[in-house]
Each structure stands twice: as structure tokens, then as C-alpha cells.
Amino acid sequence: MTTVAIPARRVPWRAIAIVLALATVGLMIAIAAATFGRGPAGVASRFAYADAAPAPALDLVDQAGRRFGRADLRGRPTLLYFGYTHCPDVCPATIGTINAVIAASPEPVQAVFVTVDPERDTVDAMAAYVRYLSTEYIGLTGTPSQVRAAADGYGVTYSRIDTGSAGGYAMAHTAELYLIDARGRLRSHYPFGIEAAEVVHDLRALATE
């Protein structure tokens, strides 16, 4: 056969190696693009929702006692979080992440902190709490049933736990962070401990839509 007749040194090993290397790099890029590529709605993140549905309804009051609904989420991107003001560990950590996002965001961002502890977190308590935060923050509360309905809309669950701590009862709660775009559409959700850079990345993608 003719291939056998070709002297071994004529086989273009260098060219083959280059082609294989390029093919490998190309494959890796393709895999990365498939994994982290733009979602159907435009937010380039694995945390994005597949669709860009309107944010779930809210019927709550802010720290000034004014009614706050999902229409109030429009106008600028919002980071929304369910927590409680007597939460010393998880919630301040998430607030720290939100603050880092606000500092690095390409455009103004609104931060909404919804309590899951309406028993202690009255309008006055929310007002006292957000005073410690930057002006981007809005603190929302409501009746227990209003708060439960808001949480249900986002798939947030919570329950009171009496732990025997001198600090009083605690609230167990899911601790995801939600990104809502300036048109009031729920776009992404992030697990507790997310790096601020991941959220900023998505905000940049929203800004270019």
C-alpha cells in the first residue's frame, strides 16, 4: 500500500499536532460556550431563568409604611432578598455581597430586603434596620399572610425555629438572591455565598440588552 511506502519522517507530525491542539482548544471553547453561553433571554449566566417572566407579585409595605408592589421594581435592576433583621450571620453576609455588587455595577441598582419575620420586623423595625444600609435599600414587610404570599411567589420557604438562644427565636429561610431587570422581569437567582462578580457579570449583560 502506498501509505506504507511513505518514509516515516515524511509524516507531518508537527502539522498533526498543531491541528489536534487547535481542535482541542476549539472543542473546549465550544463546551465552555455551551455551558456558560447566553441564556435564551440574554443574561449570560448559569443562574439565569430560561424565560424572562414578570417578577412574582408583591403586596407589602416599605420602611416608610407605603404600599409596595412589583410595579415598584421597575426603572432599574433590583436585587431582592428574603431575610430578617435579627439574622446576624447569613443576612449580613448577603448584604455584604449586595453592597459589593452595588459598588461595581455599571448602572444604579435597587436593593430590596423582604422580611420573613413580620412578627418582629414591623415597619418601624425595618426603618431602623435600613438606616444602617445605603440609600439603595428598601425594607419590605407586611402581614404574615402577605409575607407568606410574597415568599411563595419566589419559591422562598421559611419557618420559625425556637432554638433556646438568649437572642430569641430564629427564622430558618432559603437564602437565594434574585435579580429583576429594569422592566420588572425576574431574570436570575443566586445561591447563598455567590461571588459579587457573578452578579455584576449578569448586570453588565442586562445593561447591553
Added chain:
Amino acid sequence: MSIRRSVTVRPFRVALAAVIAAAVLGACSSAAAPSAGAMRVEDAWARPSMGMDRAAAAYLVVVNDTGVADALVGARSPAAATVELHETAADASGQMAMHPIDRIDLPVGGRAALEPGGTHIMLIDLTGDLVAGQQIDLTLDFATAPDLVVKATVRAS
């Protein structure tokens, strides 16, 4: 002139550099490891308070260099009337829940990181506002090792 000067000065510079290096090394080793065979605490910090009626969390890393298995069993501080050890953990439904705990085990050579979303020291019934930049004393109570007083810096993260 300049050559002669550099020749005469250089030994002095070398000696000075050696003295500075020794001082820096000494300072580092005394800060990081006060003495062999002791509990070592790194990066103690507490969050700023957000109202006197709300607890604040403090975090640190403890390294057990005592050669004996031990445990952190409590803490106290002039900054709070009550101090508890707490642990945050996600339950089966994905909810983050916080509970008081009795002890944080410290095996020989072990390193326990009290950090956000994990174990922490709860400062309950604060005696004053905790403001970023301030330092508070924390006295750590171990099952075996003697009490250890550490300074925790108040900072946001």
C-alpha cells in the same frame, strides 16, 4: 568619593537590613504563634451592630497547637451581656437555619474556621454599638486550654 562612600556604608546597610529583617520576622512569629504549644487565633473580627436589640456575629480562626485535643466551649466579651456559639447549616429543604451549639471541637493540630454561613460567636444584648474600625475583646473558653483573650476588629466583611 561616591565609590568610597558606598564601600564604607554598605556593611552598615547590610547590618541594618539584617536587624530589620530579624525584627520583622520576630514580630511576625510572635503575632502568628505566641508560643509553641498554645491555642492560636487568627483574623478575629465582628460585624458592625445594626441596632442594640439585634445580635452581632463574630468570626475567627482557631488553630490548636497545644498538642492536646480540645474544644472551644464558649466565649464572653465586655461588648455583650450574653455570648453564645452558633452554627448555621442548610437543612434538607435548603433553608439556612441557625442553632446554638455547645462546643466546636479542636483536634490536635486542627483548625476551626468560624466564618459567615458556618459557625460563629453570637454577641447578644450588646452593651454598645459596634462601629467599623473599633476593637472589642473576646475571651475564648476552651475545655482544656486556658482562656484566651483576643482583639476582634469590627468590620463589615
